[in-house]
Amino acid sequence: MVGIIESISSFASTEPAAFAFIISIIGVAIIAGVVNVGAMLVIWAERKVLGDFAARYGPNRVGGRWGVLQLGADAIKLFTKEDTIPYSADKAVYVWAPIVASMATMLVAAAIPFGALHINGRNYPLVVANMDISALYVEAALSIMAIGVFMAGYSSNNKYSMLGAFRGIARMIAYEVPMGVCVISVAIMAHSLNLVEIAEGQTLWYIFAQPLGFLIFFIALITDLGRIPFDQSEAEEEIISGYNTEYSGIRWGLLYFQEYNNMLLGSILLTVLFLGGWQGPIIPIPVLDIVSPLIWLLLKVIIVMWSLVWVRSALLRLRIDQVTDLGWKWMLPLSIVNLLWAVAIGSYFA
Amino acid sequence: MTTANEVLSSIQSALPGAVLDSRVESERRLWATIDPRKIVDVCKYMRDKLSFDHYSGTAGLDWIAKNEMEVVEIMASHGAHQVVAMLKVRTPRENPSVKSLTGLFWNANWYEREAWEMLGIKFEGHPGLYPLLLPDELVGSWPWRKDFKGYPDLTTGQRAVEIPTSDGYTRYMIPPTTMEIEAGTVPTERPKYPSLREREEMELKSDSEMIMHMGPQHAMVPGPFLLDVLVEGETVKKAFLDLGYIHKGIEKIMENRTWLQGITYTDRMCYVASLSNNECYCGAVEKILGLEVPERAQYIRVILEELSRIQSHLIGTGEFLTLIAGVGYAPWQYMIIDRERIISLIESVTGARLTHTFVRFGGVRNDLPEGFSEKCRSTLKYMESEINEFIELFEQDPIYHLRMDNVGIITPDDAKRMGVSGPPLRATGVAYDIRKEDPILLYPDLDFKVAVGTRGDCADRIDVRLKEMLESIHIIEQCLDRIPAGPIKTEAKIPKKIPAGEAYYRVEDPRGEMGMYVVSDGGDKPYRVKVRGPFYATFQTLPPLLEGVFIADVVAIAGSMDGCPSEADR
Numbered sequence: 001m002v003g004i005i006e007s008i009s010s011f012a013s014t015e016p017a018a019f020a021f022i023i024s025i026i027g028v029a030i031i032a033g034v035v036n037v038g039a040m041l042v043i044w045a046e047r048k049v050l051g052d053f054a055a056r057y058g059p060n061r062v063g064g065r066w067g068v069l070q071l072g073a074d075a076i077k078l079f080t081k082e083d084t085i086p087y088s089a090d091k092a093v094y095v096w097a098p099i100v101a102s103m104a105t106m107l108v109a110a111a112i113p114f115g116a117l118h119i120n121g122r123n124y125p126l127v128v129a130n131m132d133i134s135a136l137y138v139e140a141a142l143s144i145m146a147i148g149v150f151m152a153g154y155s156s157n158n159k160y161s162m163l164g165a166f167r168g169i170a171r172m173i174a175y176e177v178p179m180g181v182c183v184i185s186v187a188i189m190a191h192s193l194n195l196v197e198i199a200e201g202q203t204l205w206y207i208f209a210q211p212l213g214f215l216i217f218f219i220a221l222i223t224d225l226g227r228i229p230f231d232q233s234e235a236e237e238e239i240i241s242g243y244n245t246e247y248s249g250i251r252w253g254l255l256y257f258q259e260y261n262n263m264l265l266g267s268i269l270l271t272v273l274f275l276g277g278w279q280g281p282i283i284p285i286p287v288l289d290i291v292s293p294l295i296w297l298l299l300k301v302i303i304v305m306w307s308l309v310w311v312r313s314a315l316l317r318l319r320i321d322q323v324t325d326l327g328w329k330w331m332l333p334l335s336i337v338n339l340l341w342a343v344a345i346g347s348y349f350a
Numbered sequence: 351m352t353t354a355n356e357v358l359s360s361i362q363s364a365l366p367g368a369v370l371d372s373r374v375e376s377e378r379r380l381w382a383t384i385d386p387r388k389i390v391d392v393c394k395y396m397r398d399k400l401s402f403d404h405y406s407g408t409a410g411l412d413w414i415a416k417n418e419m420e421v422v423e424i425m426a427s428h429g430a431h432q433v434v435a436m437l438k439v440r441t442p443r444e445n446p447s448v449k450s451l452t453g454l455f456w457n458a459n460w461y462e463r464e465a466w467e468m469l470g471i472k473f474e475g476h477p478g479l480y481p482l483l484l485p486d487e488l489v490g491s492w493p494w495r496k497d498f499k500g501y502p503d504l505t506t507g508q509r510a511v512e513i514p515t516s517d518g519y520t521r522y523m524i525p526p527t528t529m530e531i532e533a534g535t536v537p538t539e540r541p542k543y544p545s546l547r548e549r550e551e552m553e554l555k556s557d558s559e560m561i562m563h564m565g566p567q568h569a570m571v572p573g574p575f576l577l578d579v580l581v582e583g584e585t586v587k588k589a590f591l592d593l594g595y596i597h598k599g600i601e602k603i604m605e606n607r608t609w610l611q612g613i614t615y616t617d618r619m620c621y622v623a624s625l626s627n628n629e630c631y632c633g634a635v636e637k638i639l640g641l642e643v644p645e646r647a648q649y650i651r652v653i654l655e656e657l658s659r660i661q662s663h664l665i666g667t668g669e670f671l672t673l674i675a676g677v678g679y680a681p682w683q684y685m686i687i688d689r690e691r692i693i694s695l696i697e698s699v700t701g702a703r704l705t706h707t708f709v710r711f712g713g714v715r716n717d718l719p720e721g722f723s724e725k726c727r728s729t730l731k732y733m734e735s736e737i738n739e740f741i742e743l744f745e746q747d748p749i750y751h752l753r754m755d756n757v758g759i760i761t762p763d764d765a766k767r768m769g770v771s772g773p774p775l776r777a778t779g780v781a782y783d784i785r786k787e788d789p790i791l792l793y794p795d796l797d798f799k800v801a802v803g804t805r806g807d808c809a810d811r812i813d814v815r816l817k818e819m820l821e822s823i824h825i826i827e828q829c830l831d832r833i834p835a836g837p838i839k840t841e842a843k844i845p846k847k848i849p850a851g852e853a854y855y856r857v858e859d860p861r862g863e864m865g866m867y868v869v870s871d872g873g874d875k876p877y878r879v880k881v882r883g884p885f886y887a888t889f890q891t892l893p894p895l896l897e898g899v900f901i902a903d904v905v906a907i908a909g910s911m912d913g914c915p916s917e918a919d920r
Contacts, residue, residue: 054683159562163584163901228676229749236569237673237905313680316671316749319902320584 027128031109039260040071046260046309053313078253086157086246093155098247098254101148105261107141112268113196115278115294123278123293125196134195135187138269139180142224145262146172149233152255153243164242167320168233171223174327175230178335179220182213185335185342186273195269199277207274209345213338214274216331221266223323226259227308229315230323267304268297275300352431354380357400361392364399368392378788379854380435389439390449393423397454401430403766404782405455407887409867409880410465412443414496419446419471422867424854424882428766428782436854436867441471450476457769460890468494480543483594483919494602546592550578558582562901566595570673570905573915575889579896579904586904589896591889597919604879609635609711609848612876617705619881620917622665625658625696626859628709631879633790634868635711637853639844646836647713648791650699653726653829654708655857656822657696660733662860663773663815664689666912667740670812673909674753681743688736691729698722712840723830730823737819744812754809758895758907761806768891772862772884773814774911778806784858798825808910815912847874859884861912885911886918 012019044059044067051058063069085094111134113127131137146168153165186206190198207214223230234242244255271277280296282289318326354374361382362369368391371383384392396402406424413420423437439448450473451458462473463482470492473479481489491501500510544552550561559582566574574595580588600619604612616627629651636643643651668685675682693703698719700706708715744750760770762778775782781800785793801817803810850872856865862884871877888911896904 050678054678054680055687056683159560163562166583228678231676232902235902236676238570238901240569312676312678316675316679316747316753317902318749318752319900321900322752 024128028106028110031114031128032106034114035105035109035261035264036257038264039257040075042260042264042305043074044068044071045305049306049309050313053310075253078250081249083249083251084246088157089246090155090157093151094246095251097148097151097155098251098258100151101145101258102254102261104141104144104148105258105265107144108138108265109261111137111141111195112265113199113272113277114268115297117290118282118293119290123200125199126294127196130196131194133193135183135193135198135273138195139176139183142179142262143172143176145224145258146176148255148258149243152247153233156243156246158246160239160241160245161243163239164233164235164245167235168226168243170320171226171230171232171323171327174324175220175223175331178216178327178331179224181332181335181339182217182220183273185210185213185339188339188342188346191346195272199272199279202276202279205274205276205279210338210342212334213342216335216338217270217274220331221270222308222311223327225263225266225308227263228312229318231317232320232323235317263305263308264301267301267308270304271297271300275304352400352433353377354433354435357396357433357435358382360400361395364395365392378432378434380433381438381852382435383438383440386439386441386448389423389437390451390454392437393425393451393454396425396435401427402433402435403430404428405451405457405769406434406863406865407880407882408451408458408461408465409878410469410471410494411869411878412469412495414443417443419443419469421448421465421471422880423451424865424867426788428780429787432788434788434854434856445472446470447472447474449474452476455769456767457887457890460886468492470495478543480546480549481594482592483597485594486545493599546576546578546590550580550590553580553588556582559587564904564908570908571915572669572909572913575913575915575918577892577904577908579901581901584900584902586896586899586901589893589904591893593889593915593919595919596916598916600920601879601881604876606875608846608874609876612879613709614705614707617707618916619883619920620859620861620885620914621704622662622914623658623860623917624704624706625655625708626857626864628706629655629790630855630857630859630864630866630881631868632709632711633857634853634855634866635848637855638848638851638868638870639711639842641712641840641842641844643712643791644837644840645792645834646717647838647840649829649833650714650718650838651709652791652793652796653718653826653833654696654699654706654714656825656829657692657726659822659860660819661689661692661696663819663912664692666860667812667815670909670912673905681740684736685740688733692733695722695726695729698725710839711844712842713838717838723833726826726830730826734820734823737816737823741813741816744809744816751809753902753906754812754910755807756805757808757903758899758910759805759807760891760895764891765806768894769887770862770891771887772859773811773818774806774888775862776801777803777810777814779804784856784863788856790855790857792829796825796828808906811910811912847872848876861885861914861917862888881920883917883920885914886920889913889915889918 048058059067059070061067062073085091110128111131113125116123116125149168150165153161153168186198187193189206189209190201192198192201226233234244244252247255278293278297283292354377357380358372358374365388368385368388369382370385373381375381402425404426406426409422411420419441421439424434426434441448448471450462452462453475460482462476463479465471466473466479467481467484467489488501492498502509559580562579562581564579565571565577576592578590579586600615604615607615613628613631616631617624619627664685668682671679672682697703699722700708760774760778762780765775765778765780779802781802783800786800798821801814801821803814848870850870852869854865854867856863864884865882867880868876869878892908895907899907
């Protein structure tokens, strides 16, 4: 055992670039597993919570009275279902669309800190690629998702899918801008574009320092995730299932999973940017003190996701013209107001 | 107040010779046979001078023994008076043809199309006699004629033959064939008209327009009906409707069942409002028989019909909201939970959740169970607080107002002209309720208001339904206070064969005005049952309403009508 560690450390000291590369590969593999398993849990939890809001039970058959194995059953079903490709579809684009969409998610996951470990009074952030501009990078990678959606909608050669893709793009353009402005406002206050530094540098959580920014970012996040009241791109009662109407089996599963991956990652991003990340009092119990930042992050993320489900069960869907109207006429000007506010008081936070 | 006698004498003096024969049944019912050449003039006179502005429909009859066809035009007024006029026009059975009323009444269109495809009565001057309920290939068989013996086999062209059975009825069956058929050898003589697909494609003007299906297989539809929208981007240019996907031929089936058996079929027309359908059919038969319903039975009927209205409005509103909010919307689930309470209350009386078959000629099937009154009162109290909560919730929801306000506006004049009834009509501000206009049972003695809206948009339609539920609760509470002891069925013996006669009976269904025109020739089965369904009338207004709206609003407008294609298709 000691020999292995010694040889690794000697490899790390002699070949730092190669070592960093290998670590990244391992990290991405771990993160991909964590995100996907996390998304499964998110799907299960959403169904349970949504059921609770509507005075129902949610899944309660497969895997005991909590229905914990429901997702395993669903996943097996999706994997074994027939994979149909429409005769008149643009096959290459059709096949690649779910892959591009989930790839975008993984790109986001690579730069998002999943918490930290508290060892010897110091926080070691759990992030694969700790970049100086990770906030900007995450913003850019989030927009790639829209390309996946558009590819799926365009290549299906289906009227509903096409309308769904158009709506998705229109919505994305209208809301990525205010979302980006909000991220910049946070970066101005934090004097950094590094997500780890933003999370650790919040002496006052930015939800209190710029509540308007938090509100705009939260709404833009819901839009980005395509959830009610902003799920026009897959509005079931209008355009069947929107951009993924023609998909089936595991290809559909990928698109579906990608939505919940994004929900998880988006919630973490919101927590990191506005809710103080993994900040919180260290629990003074031997093993728990190491993971206590993780526990705080998880708690905050659960609250964010719970409110996302709450919004879904309480609100109606907006019309696409009302969505773009809200985005361009209200969200963008207000986000710029927030930016000015951040610039004005940002110096006090240095 | 105008009476039937005054209407008749007014027509006779203005258009001498137009009325060939007449019968004044009561102050509110006028039956008249009109000279076929003068029917349009008479209707025009009645519409313009006697304010018969509510065209209720056309019923076609096949009098095979007299070798003639009869068309009955049913007309009433939106509140000016209470007279319902049934104008009959006779035409020979060979090439039957009457003048169309589409020039006078916009909504005559669908009724005449139905009479044409089912009975083969041609309407001169109709803008487009295309099949509505039947598929194109079955037109030309005229299924509701009395000598109809089943559709021909579409591959062999063979007709059905009579097969005698031991129970005394006659069955028709297509005999099994061993003949080999060559393609194209079957004679197909059908009327020539463009198919729906061709009519749609004629409207396509540019490459940026496309036709999108929103039914029969679509997440929006409450039951199967075809709705094709011609869209440019997100905007609907034109909408096309077609019915017949669940056409059950109930009117024809009822002609082949005994009078009593017919009640079970009225349940199946719209199972959400089956009690008012029962009431409508039984009321019409009672009218032919001249039966008096005992007072207790009247109370039980009113209580159950109002309960049925509450549960129908709950599911109608709830389903509509899911169309806008998705199935994850929590208030919809609460509405279903509340509706379940009402349904179990009705079930405790009738023994069935949806298809009750509870109303009988001259009474009801059974009495209220013990302790019903207390249970009902407590449920109603709970319902009242729930409905008030819904009203408050919708009032405060900004997105609700964004999606509902000023969407799908119908003006009062348009609503009257298009024959809309029920909550969509009352949402425009026209206080037209059959319970007030043409009261039945004990509605005249009860104290209730007619809920009306102001703008006639989707929000008002929901609002009217919610307020109507509160009024229904008020009505039931009054009934529970006053219900007397006594028999629940009439003492009179109901004959197996109903004496010859005819009656038109109207009730206020949860969806609007439901009328049944029942004809007896003295046999043990109805000679003709014509149903004037409320949603059939409202349905017809959808295509003009959908022009120029966004796709998302198509869902809102169609949903806010509380559709029941099952009842429209009968």
